[in-house]
Amino acid sequence: MRLYLDYNATCPMPESVALATIEASRKSLGNPSSMHWAGREARRLLDDARDCLADFLGVEPGSIVFTSGGSESNNLAIAGHLLRVAKNAQKQKVITTAIEHPSVLKTLEFWCDQLDFDLLTISPRENGVVDASDIIRKLDDATAMVCMMWANNETGIIQPAAEIVSACRTRNIPVLIDAVQVLGKAPMDLAKLDADFVSLSAHKIGGPKGVGCLVVRRGSTLLPWLLGGGQERGRRSGTENVAGAVGFAHALGCKDFSQCVSVRDYFESELLKYMPDVTVYGQAVQRVGNTSMFAVPGMDGETLLMQLDLAGFAVASGSACSSGKREPSHVLQAMGVDVRLARSSLRVSFGPEHQNVDADALVRELLRIRMLLRKMAGL
Ligand SMILES: Cc1ncc(COP(=O)(O)O)c(C=O)c1O
Incomplete structure (x- = not known):
């Protein structure tokens, strides 16, 4: 007997998604940055995938930055934002919770140490929920950023993401919401949420492994830390994973x-x-x-x-x-x-x-x- 009961780690890929991904890798002969017909064809596949994802999420296509997955999206938002505000002497504090995925916790520890931010880590209550008031109470003019997850990957417990985003928005404090475990599993309206940064991953919903995206709200900016090619509107250099993006788009709503x-x-x-x-x-x-x-x-x-x-x-x-x-x-x-x-x-x-x-x-x-x-x- 073989029974796979680890969908939060990764989710089996439906046949239709696998076929769409393979077909896209065959079709995307060119580099999406190339000027010729082959490049244009690959670009079209990528743009269609981006449009499809944007439509599903209720955001603008330009807000989507394709990445290699949830970990990279979290890294990009954290490093990209903290590097940008590091020179602002007034912004000294970053707030997160003790139950974050390591791609948030370790990344924050690293960058807060490198850039001299104080990292404030809020614990959940005994029931596993981080009380929104425990975070809101700590928000002040010195807060550079708040990073938290929407649903916990271990317990599945839903966290008060919307409440935190709304409190931060009124104080003009940027927020990263790690929504990797919410996509496909609970209602998610990103337009309503209006977070500065939202991390998503394809393989948690049956898409290919190694692709995800960071949704960046219009008006929220970050410094790129993958440099060179200027892809993804200069926010993430490197030739795009066209087939991965197509697979991601096909996986939406499949499971x-x-x-x-x-x-x-x-x-x-x-x-x-x-x-x-x-x-x-x-x-x-x-x-x-x-x-x-x-x-x-x-x-x-x-x-x-x-x-x-x-x-x-x-x-x-x-x-x-x-x-x-x-x-x-x-x-x-x-x-x-x-x-x-x-x-x-x-x-x-x-x-x-x-x-x-x-x-x-x-x-x-x-x-x-x-x-x-x-x-x-x-x-
Ligand atoms: C809450 C959460 N954030 C981020 C990640 C990392 O996603 P990825 O595997 O796409 O890097 C995971 C993966 O388990 C996760 O559960």
């Missing part, structure tokens, strides 16, 4: 994640029925419908993950490798979860293809593994 919520909820109810000591995170708050993060007390998450892998189940643990040591999820730690419980955690992220029988299979396997591990430990 209907709205069906996942019933399977996810069924999974959690069965899990708690057969393993009542399990802790499920975020059940009381708004989450994207496909994500379930839970802890199995007394079990090591990594061991569970490996055992599940042996049985054909692909899931994730929130732990990260730092200096050769496995560290429990920084997200759960920021929520105040006990380190031992955090180490016992797993993340399951469903896709539209999954049904209750898949949830049943996973619960059965978790029960079998727990029994086996307990037996081996002589418990």
Whole structure:
């Protein structure tokens, strides 16, 4: 048996998207920057993909900067904005949250250190939600930028992005919203949100890996840090990934994640029925419908993950490798979860293809593994 339950890491590509991507790589013989017919044809494919994406997102085509994915988009917004305002002595502070993806947290740590900004990291409340007032209270004239995610990749918990953008807009403070885990999974109106920068990634919705975009609001500017060719209106040099952009555009709306919520909820109810000591995170708050993060007390998450892998189940643990040591999820730690419980955690992220029988299979396997591990430990 092989069951892929790690859609938040990456999502299988539908056949139609794969075909469109392959066809675009065959058709885009030229370099989109070239003046001749072959270049023009490649440019047309890229422009069509950009128009399609803009239309879907409700933004202007010119606001889309194609990148290599969510990580690069976050890097571009952070470095591009902080480098631009670094000479302004009044702007000293950057605000983020403790539950961000490493492409935000590590990038902020690096640039704030290089450019002498103070980095203020706000923790979520125990329920996993960052309270908007905890950020808004800290906004002042010295704030150079606020960076936060819309939905957390580990717990799926939705964060108050709109409230933060609106508070920042009235104070003229630029905001980066990492919307990588929201695209396709929850309603998203970028025109209404009106954030300065929004990061998106194609492979989380069934598009090709290695392509994404940063949506830059009209009037918001950044300094490019990939220089040379002047592509993407000078904001990101380098020959564009034409086939990737076409695949991204084709993936939009292809996967209907709205069906996942019933399977996810069924999974959690069965899990708690057969393993009542399990802790499920975020059940009381708004989450994207496909994500379930839970802890199995007394079990090591990594061991569970490996055992599940042996049985054909692909899931994730929130732990990260730092200096050769496995560290429990920084997200759960920021929520105040006990380190031992955090180490016992797993993340399951469903896709539209999954049904209750898949949830049943996973619960059965978790029960079998727990029994086996307990037996081996002589418990
Ligand atoms: C919230 C969030 N931001 C950024 C990224 C990075 O995206 P990419 O894999 O396209 O670099 C991820 C990937 O898991 C993510 O979940």
